[in-house]
Every structure is written in structure tokens, then in C-alpha cells.
Amino acid sequence: METEEALPLDQLAGLDVVQHLKSKERNRREVLKELLHTERTHVRNLEVLSGVFHKPTSWSNVVSPDVTQLFFANLDEVIQIRKGMSHQIPMQ
Numbered sequence: 001m002e003t004e005e006a007l008p009l010d011q012l013a014g015l016d017v018v019q020h021l022k023s024k025e026r027n028r029r030e031v032l033k034e035l036l037h038t039e040r041t042h043v044r045n046l047e048v049l050s051g052v053f054h055k056p057t058s059w060s061n062v063v064s065p066d067v068t069q070l071f072f073a074n075l076d077e078v079i080q081i082r083k084g085m086s087h088q089i090p091m092q
Contacts, residue, residue, distance in 0.1 A: 039086045046079045 054072040057063060
């Protein structure tokens, strides 16, 4: 599975903006950018887990519905919550 590469801060905010930031502020923004990138990657990984394992397991009779529920309890809800959270955070 491919993950999208996080863009450098100067490409997101503009080189002129980044050059005027203090070192601490630049570091803080880099950390926040990395957290957001990690969260979005996590959401994609959860979607792959759902699409590749959860849904096919639910449709087949390979394991019982109880086992499927045990393994994937609330996966769809977790995906929706995490997706909503990651899209509410602006990438600036």
C-alpha cells in the first residue's frame, strides 16, 4: 500500500512565510504537520483493513458472525470518527 508523502512546510505555507518564523514556531508547525499526516495515513490504513479483511469476512462464511464482530468491533464507526477529525484540521 502506498502512502502519500508529507509535503515540506515551505511548500504548504510558502517559503517567505517559513523564513520569517522563529525556530520554535517552525518546529511546532513541522510536528503538527507530521501528526496530521500520520492521522490521515492511519485513516487510510483502517479503510484498507475494512475493505480487505472486514467486509469480505462479513460476506463469506469463513468465520462466524460472532468472530467477525469480535475482530472488527466498531471498525466502521472508528473510521468515520477518525476521518471526521482529520478533515476538520486544516493543513496550514
